[in-house]
Every structure is written in C-alpha cells, then in structure tokens.
Amino acid sequence: MIELRAHAKLTLSLAMTGIRDDGFHLIDAEMVSLELHDVLTIDPARSGLAADGPFSDGVPLDDSNLVARALAMVARDAHVTISKHIPHGGGLGGGSTDAAAVLRWGGFGIDESSLVDASRLGADIPFCMVGGRARVAGIGEVVEPLPHVDREITLIIPPLAVRTPAAYRAWDDLGGPTGDGPNDLEAAALVVEPRLQWWRDEITARAGRPPTLAGSGATWFIEGRRDDALGDLVDEGARVVVTRTVASAF
Structure with missing residues (x-):
C-alpha cells in the first residue's frame, strides 16, 4: 500500500486575460497549496476506485474521475481509495490535486512539456503537481514558483x-x-x-x-x-x- 497526500489549491488572485483560438481561457493567477488535503491510498495489486471521507458523496468512481484518467496517462493499473477532505465544486482543486498526486507517483515529471500534457486533463493540475506558491499563466500550464509566504x-x-x-x-x-x-x-x-x-x-x-x-x-x-x-x-x-x-x- 502507498499513501499519498494531495493538498488543496487556493487561488489568491485570478485575472482573466483572454481566450485562445481553441476556446480555452487564459489566466494570470497566484496560487498556493494548503495544509488541507485528501489522502490517496494506492494498491498496485488490484484496480478500481473507492472514496470515503466527509466530502465523498457524489465523487464519480468510473473512468470520468480525474484519478482514473491520470492512471491511464501514466499507463499504471492500481486501486485507489480517495479519502475526501477537500470539497468538490468548491474551487479548491480537489479533483485536480488527486490527479496530480497520481501523476507524480506514476513518474510524470514537472518539466514544461509534462505540465502542458497535464493541463489537458485539467487546468489546475500543473500547479498541483508543482505545489507551494506560484504565478500561474496560460491555461494553467505555465507555473512560475514563488517564494513561500506563511499565511x-x-x-x-x-x-x-x-x-x-x-x-x-x-x-x-x-x-x-x-x-x-x-x-x-x-x-x-x-x-x-x-x-x-x-x-x-x-x-x-x-x-x-x-x-x-x-x-x-x-x-x-x-x-x-x-x-x-x-x-x-x-x-x-x-x-x-x-x-x-x-x-x-x-
């Protein structure tokens, strides 16, 4: 069994700067990682998804879940139990940070091309892969780390x-x-x-x-x-x- 923490994302500021030709929205944002986190328990010996915790109601457990899509992206098969402490639909990147944790576990890098690939799953996933504090631009794939500020x-x-x-x-x-x-x-x-x-x-x-x-x-x-x-x-x-x-x- 492997246990991973997936920290919530908080967008401190968000400026909408335009729309790309393909319809994706461009942003200029400051994001930070929070102590609040989900816990992912990974069992490589079997497959499937499960969810528990205070915000587990309504979490999809099929291939639409970002965790399942992240597993497919890294070509790994495993059973993942997601203990949800980050609300979904709350703007805190709950699904994105879970997927980011799986990508990191699966060997996905945080170089420029990897972050572009991760952004195709979700705009918040590149930041969640880097974490800490960062300026985030483009459609989310441009992540510029910033010095930590304790808040x-x-x-x-x-x-x-x-x-x-x-x-x-x-x-x-x-x-x-x-x-x-x-x-x-x-x-x-x-x-x-x-x-x-x-x-x-x-x-x-x-x-x-x-x-x-x-x-x-x-x-x-x-x-x-x-x-x-x-x-x-x-x-x-x-x-x-x-x-x-x-x-x-x-």
Whole structure:
C-alpha cells in the first residue's frame, strides 16, 4: 500500500486575460497549496476506485474521475481509495490535486512539456503537481514558483457547488468582465449560483470585510483566523476551516 497526500489549491488572485483560438481561457493567477488535503491510498495489486471521507458523496468512481484518467496517462493499473477532505465544486482543486498526486507517483515529471500534457486533463493540475506558491499563466500550464509566504487562511465552505465550465461560460456570456476585487470570475460564479451572494454578505457582516471567492467557487476565504466570528455559519450548513499555506505539496 502507498499513501499519498494531495493538498488543496487556493487561488489568491485570478485575472482573466483572454481566450485562445481553441476556446480555452487564459489566466494570470497566484496560487498556493494548503495544509488541507485528501489522502490517496494506492494498491498496485488490484484496480478500481473507492472514496470515503466527509466530502465523498457524489465523487464519480468510473473512468470520468480525474484519478482514473491520470492512471491511464501514466499507463499504471492500481486501486485507489480517495479519502475526501477537500470539497468538490468548491474551487479548491480537489479533483485536480488527486490527479496530480497520481501523476507524480506514476513518474510524470514537472518539466514544461509534462505540465502542458497535464493541463489537458485539467487546468489546475500543473500547479498541483508543482505545489507551494506560484504565478500561474496560460491555461494553467505555465507555473512560475514563488517564494513561500506563511499565511493563515479561514475557508468558509457553503453547502453549494459551482462547476468550473459553467462559470467560464457565464463569464463569456457576461462579456468577459474584470472584477473590482482579486477574482475576475466572481461575477460569473454569482450568476451560476446566485445563493453565493447571501454567503458573501453574511461573511462580510460577521468578519467586517468582504471575503474572496476561491477560483470559480463555491468556497469563500479570508486571510487570518476568523473562525471565532464565522463559526455560527455552521448552523447554516457551512464548514469553516482554518488552514495554512505550505511551502511544498510533497
């Protein structure tokens, strides 16, 4: 048995910079790895996928799962149990970081051509393979490591999910808006899931400042430890998690 950690990804800032001729969106983002992580248990003696943990509901266990696709990319056969502590649809790269861990285990490199190949599975996978803190550009395949900055982050994870493709389609439909804050996708995510606005307003009222949307959502975050002010949102169905950035995802 082999046990791997797959650390969550947090997008601190996200600027949409254009659209390629093939329709893929170009970004300029700062991303960091968090202590929050899934655990993958790999058994090379058998095959298949299983999932457990607090966010395992709804995780696909067929060939559509990014872990299964990553295994195929490295031409390995194994049984993988994914212990889900990162919510899917939360903008924290849960599926991407699981796939990245499998690619690294399977011998996939982090050179430029390998990251381009990994980006074909998912735009967040190249960063998750490198980890730490980085500036991410292109469609996600350009990863420029940056010095580690130790940060404490409070995540507010509502009982909602936003599919990333839907958020990008909404951004297109809105005419490609740029945001007043650090995340250009926030307006689009609010169109896809209007209930996010209630959560943003409630967090702002309690914390005294507006939160930032993590990627395409649905997780909101505030820098610093604010679970004292936000803990009662658990009664509304949220999960409030205090975590830290990590210098390396491996």
